[in-house]
Amino acid sequence: MTRISRRGLLKTGAAAGVLAATGMPAMAMPKRGGTLRLGIAGANSSDSWDSRTHSDTYMIMAAHGAVFDTLTQVAADGQLIGELAESWEASADAKTWTFNLRKGVTFHNGKAFGADDVIESLQMHVAEGAKSAAKPIVEPITEMKKMGDHQVQMTLKAGNADFPFLMSDYHLCMYPAGQVEEAIAKGIGTGLYKVESFDPGVRTTLKRVDSHYKDGKEGWFDAVEMVAINDGAARMNALMTGQIDALNRVDYKTEPLMRANPMVNIFEVTGNQHYTFPMLTNVSPLDNVNIRKALKHGVNRQEMVDKILQGHGAVSADNPIGPANQYFHKDLAPLAYDPDKAKYYLKQAGMDSLTIDLSASDAGFPGAVDAAQLYQASAKSGGVNINVIQEPNDGYWSNVWLKKPWCACYWSGRATEDWMFSTAYEMGVPWNDSHWDNARFQELLVVARAELDADKRRGMYHEMQELISTEGGTVIPMYANSVDANSTKLANSGTIGNVFQMDNGRIIERWWFA
């Protein structure tokens, strides 16, 4: 096997495919059989089959990635394809969307899937008192009309070209209408695998359904055992000793040891997850764009990728849109680490030097305190004295983030540009963690949302990314890779999704035993 430098590989943006190809034996045709044993971090004793509450890998993989289906899904190559919907079309203003549903699909309890299930499943997220994380997706739907047993028409408050993309969100699983509570209690979906046993935060066993609409395309394992292993070393050991076939979140420190094991393959993708240092752009002195530029020139991005992520990541041009997004601005160059430029921008702001507090805690992102100290060291020669304040992990998101003028934070990223921007960069939304308010940006945000022409949207989203990068209030030094590992007994198609860890959380559906 030729040696390819990890970083060079990532820069090409083709990391996923190439890594998978180099690490795998020659591609064979997929075949049925075997029990897949997974060791997954991100499980809790409070887990349930209620997709509205899902936020961590374990339940996302079990529900969205095996037991339940959504209307649409993001394929491994990033294309949006139908899952329970066969096709969809929009009106010219992107306000009315008609979904044609797959026929002949049944839930695990035998009930046939149809339009009623879609309507009731989506309404769960806006029910009185419901606190679903997908509420912002479903709320703009003003009307859901059943046009036939297998056709649903949805009308939105305002046009949204990304609407079918949003329908692939892991919270929007389809439940059987009239039996939602039972389905949540037992885990009854339309997915390739049905629940055999479920012990929250400990262990889940799944069994392949006898016949399924994905037959011949996906679902090669006969059964699946998912063990919850939150401890990093225990997870690595289990894979090294052959007690599990795949795991998520490889510990960076032990990654070289795992790489040395011939029975283990590491698969790594750069997606949208990014680590940030948001500044409140309405608080002095950070309201001055020159100060912000000075701070952006004071960070050594490559050093952060090397030391904080141990190379498992890529530098970012202060861009919250990542390589897994459709309209990612690949050519946007990250600001160079340049103390002289930092000094220059300080001068522009009428200052010789600047002393500023940076609040950090490892709750912000793993290694955030170390990253803040690196930042402190690199910014010093540019005349910026960063005073690192180590905050407690407890209550970090309530007491520090959105409250302190400058802190550490992470975003797992969003599947669409509009979703990311309207979550964290739209004026007035609660999680706008830089209090970013730019007239041109706001204007583009609204126009791009309803634009169905892909080229025009690309232009607008590129301009928005440039705006955030040059004038925005968030220092985004790096994208953090998701690094997972599998036994060489497993095989896959050669393309690994980069939206979410573990092949977009769909390793159970897509992989097979070689």
Place this chain on the structure above:
Amino acid sequence: MASILRIIAQRLALGLLTLFVVSIVIFTAVNLLPGDFAQAILGQGATPEAIEAIRNDLGLNDPPLTRYMQWLGGAIQGDLGNSFAQANFASFAGTDTGSGLASVASQVAPRFENTMFLAGVTAMIAVPIAVTLGVLAALYRNSIFDRAANVMTLSSISSPEFFMAYVLILFLAVLNPILPSLSNIYEGMDFSERLTKTLLPALTLTLVVTAHMMRMTRAAIINLLASPYIEMARLKGISPMRVIVKHALPNALAPIINVIALNLAYLITGVVVVEVVFVYPGIGQLFVDSVKIRDIPVVQACCLIFAAAYILLNLMADILSIISNPRLRHPK
């Protein structure tokens, strides 16, 4: 016998009082921790409205005294309530609250069973080894054997548990795949498989608790060896082994039983690190999870179990010491 029964009754009453005090201390301590359940569960997604909604649903806005009295009222009637996490899910669904939820008791029970199983297996291995080593060390005191046993047990107790665990994994699971490093036991597993999977954590814990029990056995016996009645036995010409087993050991039982009880209590309450390393679904992991999200009902239930384990094991140790000592059995 009547005196023993009286002691049991007295101690149980005192135990209940202790449990009551423990519940107050735990409740206060968890409340003193920064953050509460709403903040912990929402994490980055915490908006003031969402926090307020959860606090209202769970009654976290009531004054602490009211909340404590509500919990106590239920607990006295044997109802430990629902965990916050479960109750929060019910309100997520916007449907029922209360019925159909997994109660704290039903969440804790299977975990506690697993913990007891691990403690049991460990005790089966550790207690005989520790007592035998202790007796032999006393018999051959200051010999090479005595010193080797001391050095080995003391170094295993001085190393952190997770280190011993990784050393055992390295030698018994990675380099020589004899035992599985993953102890994910579950309901319906047959006994022999369950035992195999439990062996590595049990061995780790054995290494951790043996030293204490062995040293106490050795010290208690050596202490007695200076007594006149032992000298008498020796003068009679009895073999050293028989002197120790027949004459010294029965009189040394009280301190030995006490230290065994203390270590058994530790096996029930203090094994969270070992549970995490081996992914063993015991009560410790549930406890730590619950403290992390400030899930007070579960924390309370776990603490009560821990406190009860200490109280009952100590009571048992005291009673066994009394029974083993004729002077205490027949007080003048």
